[in-house]
Amino acid sequence: MDAPSVDAAHFRHVVGHLASGVTVITTGTGESRNGMTASSVTSLSADPPMMLACINNAVPTAEAVSKSGRYAVNVLGDGQGELARQFATAAADKFRGVAVHPGTLGLPLLSDALAHIECEVVEEVTGGTHTIFLGRVRSATAGNGQPLTYFRGGFGRFAFASDDEVYGRARELVLSRAYPADKAVPLEDLATRLGVDQAAAFYALTRLSSDGLVRRDADRGYVIAPLDVRTSDETFDARLTVELGVLALALDRITDDEVAGLRRRFDAMAAQLVGDRFVDFHGYLDANYALHEYLVSLAGNPLLTATFGRLSIKSVMTRSFGATPSTSQKFVEVQGRLVDAIARRDADGARQAAIDYCEAAKERVREILSLTGGHL
Ligand SMILES: Cc1cc2nc3c(=O)[nH]c(=O)nc-3n(C[C@H](O)[C@H](O)[C@H](O)COP(=O)(O)O)c2cc1C
Structure with a gap:
């Protein structure tokens, strides 16, 4: 008897629930370069440092990586959804308008990416329609910022669970009328009451503002929105x-x-x-x-x-x-x-x-x- 199977469309829908970061894999040098958006990218081992990237054999980047024997993983930041779309769409020059600089291995690195990891391919494994490129890491750099995320076919942002917790407590404070209606909520005071830094308190205020509990006033900053x-x-x-x-x-x-x-x-x-x-x-x-x-x-x-x-x-x-x-x-x-x-x-x-x-x-x-x- 055949083992039960899962329809491809249904599988895509279900596996879309596995949230991921978003990268652009680049390879080549000078004018001859390739790039594609990829989320099937994972760290594999720390000692030796290794990555893996899964690339559809039908995509030109698969052959280009195989030929050059190296690839760079450019981890995208939260403002780079458009860039992800650009590198996910076939075009004569996917790098148009994108700032690029050469990495240690000479690979094209996207200058505004959140992090860069350059790899040398040490093994290629076939899996279904894809090739898994196992790469030995030769250089790795990271900047500051928040990552772009991908979930159920859409791009989004990452939030720390602790930010949610701080937001929940800030919400309780406002709902328990710790600040009077139509009065300002000073950022330092809110941060002190919550026992967090001002960035976390600010994040909470922006969410309270989309809840309609506080509103932004040009002169006074965030004020408690009165309920009328x-x-x-x-x-x-x-x-x-x-x-x-x-x-x-x-x-x-x-x-x-x-x-x-x-x-x-x-x-x-x-x-x-x-x-x-x-x-x-x-x-x-x-x-x-x-x-x-x-x-x-x-x-x-x-x-x-x-x-x-x-x-x-x-x-x-x-x-x-x-x-x-x-x-x-x-x-x-x-x-x-x-x-x-x-x-x-x-x-x-x-x-x-x-x-x-x-x-x-x-x-x-x-x-x-x-x-x-x-x-x-
Ligand atoms: C968020 C996102 C993640 C993707 N991840 C992968 C991936 O891991 N592997 C892959 O082969 N294609 C992936 N793709 C699809 C490729 O980006 C797309 O097929 C490819 O860039 C098409 O380029 P080309 O027509 O120039 O070959 C992804 C697309 C998006 C939007």
Whole structure:
């Protein structure tokens, strides 16, 4: 019996989840030079220092490396996505407009790359359509900067997990009102409170700014963005619009398993709001978000899910509902109606419940804002 196999397109999709750095492999000298974008490049051993690069035999660079017996790995920096595209597209002169200087082995090195490694080929191994070039490292230099990354067919940036952690703490500080609304957040002060250097604090502020929690002011630097009625209305209206779109697209094809998934998430949320009070506000917030994110995901449209993720729902809810433990049981009731109507595939009922939920949320934020002079 044949061993099970995996379809090439499916394999490409799955293996696209393995994030990598991006390099340009160059070879040749003077006018006779080749270059190609490559992510299948790996360090192989430290003693002796060795690299490997996997190159498709159909690409001219494969033959050129084989002939010259040497190649350079140019590690690209985070602003070099266009350069990666240039070297991934067949052209008469792929090096047009690119600053190049000769390396120790005379190989063409891309001057603005993050790092350069020159190798001499010591072995060629065939693997499927590719040749694996094992290279003995003859020179290696690195500059400063952040690498370009590649994930699921797109270029991106690298982030340290510690940056995420600092951002999370900065977010907590802002949400717990450590700085008053519409007042500046001095970089040194934020860095001191977080116990990190100013670069890490600055990174956190730029992310808080894309969350809508702080905004950049020409004179004062980053200031706490006040939450007002308009921001709240816009956010809840945007969520409603996404959810109405999801209901229009997906209600007819939501499965019983998916309804059960909605119910589980609803029950987890309902357990966090009892007797007009939050049992644990953050528990409620996470469960509420999980319920609505799941509902949006049922449309099976990643763009809608990403749009929902960008709405800053959690930050608006934290800054409003999170200001007081008392709330209203009607939030559980109206979301229960939404889930029930979806279970009956009742389009009118589901739409009405989504609209009622949105209006109740906007109304409640208005009440809270009126107690605090118009903004939080
Ligand atoms: C991010 C990225 C990574 C790539 N990695 C490799 C690789 O590791 N090996 C390879 O043979 N081709 C890889 N390619 C494809 C080649 O860059 C492309 O086929 C080649 O440069 C075409 O050039 P040519 O037509 O001049 O031969 C990659 C392309 C991109 C965009």
